[in-house]
Structures are given as structure tokens and as C-alpha cells.
Amino acid sequence: MNLTERTEITRQIAVEAGQLARDYFRQIDTLKIEKKGHQDFVSAADREVEVLVRRRLAEHFPEDAIVGEEHAPTEGSSGFTWVIDPIDGTTNFVNAIPAWVVVIAGVKNGQTCIGVIHDPCHDETFVAVRGEGARLNGHPISVPRDLTLRDGSVAVGHSNRIASEATARLVAAILNAGGLFHRNASGALSLAYVAAGRLLGYSEAHMNAWDCLAGQLLVAEAGGKVEAQDADQMIANGGRVIVGAPRVFDDLVRLYEAALVPSPSE
Structure with a gap:
């Protein structure tokens, strides 16, 4: 499977995970929240969303390793590693601020090859493939070259x-x-x-x-x-x-x- 095919599957997984996270976000008043440290929170949503992402990645890429924020690493044999943050911006999430995202990166040989950041609250999905550019909801994006x-x-x-x-x-x-x-x-x-x-x-x-x-x-x-x-x-x-x-x-x-x-x- 080439990087482009892997990336599309990853994008779909991130969107599905975002839907689950958004369901929790809509019920934030009932969500169990723990404090890991100063300004460092974790919720049931973080753990359950990561479980979903791990399960989907394992279904599609059973030989790949997986590293996530909330659960122990899973070893792989392919040399490809998936790196997951189920909800980046948990402090925002637990305080009902719509500025949080699902993050999935794919790494091989010391290089990040795939990057997907999905913002469910604003229906925005940022996708990058090494050597193929970056896109937002399918449209190419670029940084400003002349601004200081x-x-x-x-x-x-x-x-x-x-x-x-x-x-x-x-x-x-x-x-x-x-x-x-x-x-x-x-x-x-x-x-x-x-x-x-x-x-x-x-x-x-x-x-x-x-x-x-x-x-x-x-x-x-x-x-x-x-x-x-x-x-x-x-x-x-x-x-x-x-x-x-x-x-x-x-x-x-x-x-x-x-x-x-x-x-x-x-």
C-alpha cells in the first residue's frame, strides 16, 4: 500500500474518531475528568477515542507499531509507526472551548511521512504526505512567503x-x-x-x-x-x-x- 492510500485511510480514521470525540464534547457536563498535573487533564473521551483509532489502524495495518498519549505502545514488524494524540487541547475540551483536534502521524525511517490533524468542531481536516504537499479539506494550502x-x-x-x-x-x-x-x-x-x-x-x-x-x-x-x-x-x-x-x-x-x-x- 502506497503513502497516498495509507493517508486516505488515516484521514477517514481521524474523521471517525473526531465524530466520537465530538459526541463526548456535547456531553461535557457528564464526562469524567482526571488531572494528571498542572494544566494537564485527561478524560474518558481521550482514552476511548484513542482506543478507536488504535483499533482502526490495527485493522488496516496489522504489522505497524502504534504509539499514543493515553495507552501503552504496540510493537510492530513493518518499520512503520503510527503516533496518535486522540484529543490535543484537552484543557480546552474539558472547559467546553471548541479548539481541540484529533492527530495522527505516520513515521518510517526516522521521518514523518503522513500527518493528519482533524478539527471536528469546524469540520476541517489538514492532511500532509511527504513530498506531495499539504491540503485542507482537499484543497492545497501554503504558508505566506513574503510576510514578516x-x-x-x-x-x-x-x-x-x-x-x-x-x-x-x-x-x-x-x-x-x-x-x-x-x-x-x-x-x-x-x-x-x-x-x-x-x-x-x-x-x-x-x-x-x-x-x-x-x-x-x-x-x-x-x-x-x-x-x-x-x-x-x-x-x-x-x-x-x-x-x-x-x-x-x-x-x-x-x-x-x-x-x-x-x-x-x-
Whole structure:
């Protein structure tokens, strides 16, 4: 089965999973919610949606490995690994904010080959295939090639692995450089918005693979700039994520690296 065929099946699985998640979202007042850590929630919806995605992937690709946020990894023999976030933006989800997505990425030989991000609340499906471009609901998308930091908004994620002061410095630096900052509490959705040209860039000090691999491929295939990373290493350890439009990326890296230098009092 070629990548295009795999991708279409993945898209269908993401849409089906999104329908299930949306059903839970409509009954949010009755949903059991647990707190894993500071601003880190998990619900029955997260677990059940991941079970559905895993089951569908296993039906179509029984020899592939599967890694997800909420359940233990499943080993495979094909060399192909599926990476799942059943609901990215769970804090939004549990607070009835319609800014969350289903995320599925396909990885082989250290490269993300397939990226699908489905937004059920707005009926938007972002799809990328390595070497074949990026699409939104079947239509090609691209990042703006001529816009600078002063021409739009940059999304900023926050990781509990760094001091909050560092994130605040980055936000201030973006504002001082003439840009605007945006945060919607879903890293995957923000990355999809960069690919679609709605945002000019995104940065976060540490993301897990299920949050970022699909979105990074979307940005790259839409003509944006993405830091080179080994997808297998990201699956194992996670890492920093910086992406941007061509004339924004270098400035965002510079601002990010300056902001994360700790002050003497930290």
C-alpha cells in the first residue's frame, strides 16, 4: 500500500474518531475528568477515542507499531509507526472551548511521512504526505512567503519543563519586534494554522511526538521552515519545536533562543 492510500485511510480514521470525540464534547457536563498535573487533564473521551483509532489502524495495518498519549505502545514488524494524540487541547475540551483536534502521524525511517490533524468542531481536516504537499479539506494550502514577523501573529506554547519567566520573555520579545502572539492551548492546531497561513509561526520549548509530528510535516509540505529532527528520537524523548513562514523562521529562532537564556535571579 502506497503513502497516498495509507493517508486516505488515516484521514477517514481521524474523521471517525473526531465524530466520537465530538459526541463526548456535547456531553461535557457528564464526562469524567482526571488531572494528571498542572494544566494537564485527561478524560474518558481521550482514552476511548484513542482506543478507536488504535483499533482502526490495527485493522488496516496489522504489522505497524502504534504509539499514543493515553495507552501503552504496540510493537510492530513493518518499520512503520503510527503516533496518535486522540484529543490535543484537552484543557480546552474539558472547559467546553471548541479548539481541540484529533492527530495522527505516520513515521518510517526516522521521518514523518503522513500527518493528519482533524478539527471536528469546524469540520476541517489538514492532511500532509511527504513530498506531495499539504491540503485542507482537499484543497492545497501554503504558508505566506513574503510576510514578516510584523505582518501577523505567532503562536507561543508553554512547557512546564521551562520557567514561566522564559515564556513571558519570548512573548515580550515578539511584541517588541512588532509582532503579535497567539495561544489557543492546542499545539497541533496551532501548527496546522501555520501550515494554512493563518499564523506565521509557532514555538514551544518541549513537545511530545504525538503533539507535533503531524503539524511539523504539514508546515514543511506547505512551504514553511521546520527544524530538522529525527522523528524516532522525538517519539522517544520529545523536543523543542519551532516552525515558521520563510521570512519569520530565523527571527523566531533568534528571539526564542535569547528569551530562554535565564536571568541571574532564575
